[in-house]
Amino acid sequence: MNYYRTHKCNELRKNNIGEKVTLSGWLYRKRDHGNLIFVDLRDFYGITQLVFNNNKEFFSIISNLKLESVITVQGIVKVRTADTINSEIATGEIELVVDYLHIESEVKFAENEEIAKEERSILASITGEQEYPENMRFKYRFLDLRREKIRNNVVLRSHIIAELRDLMIKQGFLEIQTPILTASSPEGARDYLVPSRLNPGKFYALPQAPQIFKQLLMISGFDKYFQIAPCFRDEDARADRSPGEFYQLDLEMSFVTQEDIFQIIEYTMYSIFTKFSNKCVDQFFPRITYKEAMLKYGSDKPDMRNPILISDMTDVFRNSEFNVFKKNIESGMVVRAIPAPNTAKEPRSFFDRKIEYAQKEFGTQGLGYIVFDIDGNAKGPIAKFLDNHQLNQIKEIANVKPGDSIFFTSAEENEAAIIAGKVRTLLGSELSLIDSNIFKFCWVVDFPYFVYDDKNKKIDFFHNPFSMPQAGLKDLEEKNPLDILAYQFDLVCNGVELSSGAIRNNKLDIMYKAFTIAGYSKEEVDIKFGALVRAFRFGVPPHGGIAPGIDRMVMLLTDEANIREIICFPMNQQGVDVLMGAPSTVDEHQLCELYLKVCE
Missing domain, CATH: 3.30.1360.30 (GAD-like domain)
Structure with missing residues (x-):
């Protein structure tokens, strides 16, 4: 038997009346009635009401104990009177009359009064509705996560990821983890660089996405790959974008067309959104060209509602x-x-x-x-x-x-x-x-392959540089680059872009030609994408993939406007982890080991 509890705080019912039980948890609420003190004890699973009588020697202890202290109690389960039943909690028909109390961990505020005031305020928010500034909440995220709303968001996220994994496996996908320390790649955003101690002056990059690795997996003969992939991009924060890192359902398939990918994702998204929301989910995923989207909706992320x-x-x-x-x-x-x-x-x-x-x-x-x-x-x-x-x-x-x-x-x-x-x-x-009670999806297709970069006065890739032009090499050789369309597509839900995907280029001559138009020499391509270039010489299947953003999916399903509300330990808008104090300075000897020097 578990030393700390015979039951969890959501389990006791009327059929447990008369039993002697042990519970452990946090002191959530306290109501002092003079000769009786009622305590709501909370653990991860729920709440049980405790009753402390003034004839117990520990009555004064519980009377003075601060909220959110952790305690273990033993006592007898009693039925509540009809007028005190709480129908809002699962254990609302019973209460535990306590005859033993042990304090596992007592809340103690900082000695500095200014800090203590801050701690009391954020502690009070656990049971109250008052919101506090983001930095203050993130500094005490371990307390913020005790709030029911935030905890439920994290739990839902976990369940969604588990369901996504199950849906992928059922559809014949194999879960494979790709490297976190890799090479820098021009995929559109800034890389996070990691200096190599064993290779002075050289750097790894954290992956913006597992793009090249998943293509290499297809070339290796793995037919259907997926992973819950962490991605790292040094971008400014937005309400729907977390600075630094995010997670996506990354997948790739061989011998597929655009429509084959659509079928997989439509089934997956419809399954997820119907399972984890009470809202209506439209089963129709219309295809809208990029040109039509910009004309009719004024956005390539149209809200179809x-x-x-x-x-x-x-x-x-x-x-x-x-x-x-x-x-x-x-x-x-x-x-x-x-x-x-x-x-x-x-x-x-x-x-x-x-x-x-x-x-x-x-x-x-x-x-x-x-x-x-x-x-x-x-x-x-x-x-x-x-x-x-x-x-x-x-x-x-x-x-x-x-x-x-x-x-x-x-x-x-x-x-x-x-x-x-x-x-x-x-x-x-x-x-x-x-209509706020419906989810409406759409596909935006036929994106331009190239775009003119006014800032750098050059042609650049509009979307993914590894995608296939719709007429292959013929388009690249004969058309105005700005008129070329690609097999690139976005999945949008209620005006939120959930994912970008593409049918990939699988021919080396197309790859060289496309990068030449974007200003890369053959030598640069060979250096930057050496692994892909080598692989393309040894039989490449037609393949394509997509990567729905998990963070944005959870945002939609929780009706949260800010992505940081569904991430367990988020950074603030400045890309700072105020809980752990990152980024931070490091010791001089650490810099020396990495052959680095901080420029003033």
């Missing part, structure tokens, strides 16, 4: 009398329209706020708009510059009805898409058009 669709109104305004847009179009700009359903009766301030939003967020002159009243008559600042034919075109193209209004923005194509997309999201939220 939002029914508003953006339209191209460039041709309508090309010959209009509205000179602002007309001149923009003549200089190569476009016009995008964003409908606002059932807003014709909104006050002027509704429209002014949207104009101010565009001005503040994007530095534009604002937004144009037209209001179509209940009779279909057009009103607003730019309506008078359009004839009936042009107004009817707008209504038809944007599917605008009487009682609706419509906003317009004009800019360079990419900027116009971004502005329209943000306004679409704002309207969808303000007008309560987005």
Whole structure:
């Protein structure tokens, strides 16, 4: 029998009445009734109410003991009276009358009063609802994790990972771990570098993703690989991105097309989201081209719950009398329209706020708009510059009805898409058009293979440099690089990008040609990707893969807006681990061993 407990704190029921039991846990709540003290004892599993009578010699001890101290108790299980039953906890029909108490570990605050005040505050948050600054919570993360909400997030994350692993194995995937210490690779983000003591002046890199290793596994003949992969990228923090490290369900398959990968992931995501959420999960995963996504949704991460669709109104305004847009179009700009359903009766301030939003967020002159009243008559600042034919075109193209209004923005194509997309999201939220009780997925496909890097004045890879152009070598040799499409795809759920994937290039001549267009010489490719180059000479199967982000999946399933709420020991927005004090300085002798010197 376990010395510290015969039962866990969620187990005792009415059928245990009269039994002598032992429980251990944290002193969660305490209610002093003079001759009786009621204590809620908490362990990982639940809560049991304890009763301390004033005729016991340890009554004064429990009276003075601080919350969150750890205790072991023995006593007799009693039934609660009908008026004291607590239906909110599993053990709510019983209580334990304590006849033995042992303090395992007593809470003691710091001697420094300022620190002690901080400790008392964060300790109180365990039972209360008050939130504290992120740095303070992370400094005392071991206490923060005792809070039910945060603990439940961590538990759910564990269950999701276990289910993902089970689903992969059932679908014939083999779990294989790839190296953490590897070589630096130009995959789009900054590497974390690790100096090598045994090889002075040389560095390992922590993997941004197991990209090359999983391709090598396919070349080695392993048909289906997966792992719950840690990835490391030296990027700035965002609400949906953890600085430093994150985890993904990394997988790769041989002899597959894009659709084969879609089928695996659709089954997996639908299984996970239906099992771990009470929300509705749409089984339809539409395919949307990147070009269509940017036009209709103003984003390559479209939220399919939002029914508003953006339209191209460039041709309508090309010959209009509205000179602002007309001149923009003549200089190569476009016009995008964003409908606002059932807003014709909104006050002027509704429209002014949207104009101010565009001005503040994007530095534009604002937004144009037209209001179509209940009779279909057009009103607003730019309506008078359009004839009936042009107004009817707008209504038809944007599917605008009487009682609706419509906003317009004009800019360079990419900027116009971004502005329209943000306004679409704002309207969808303000007008309560987005159903928060459903998960809607989509695939964004046909991404450009290359993009022009304005900063460095060169062509670069738009997405994954190891993907296959859709017409293979022919595209690379004959097309304008910016017109080439790749077998690259993103999985999006409710406007959150969960994953990027691709069908990989499996031919060495295509690899050399693609990297040449991006400014790499053959010699550079041989040096940077030597292992892949060697492997490509020995029979490479068609293969492809994807890597859904586990952190973002858990965010969606917990309705958390901040990714740090679902990570057990997160860094703050500055990439600092305030709990452990990392990053930190190191001793001079450690630097010497690594042949390093810190420059001032």
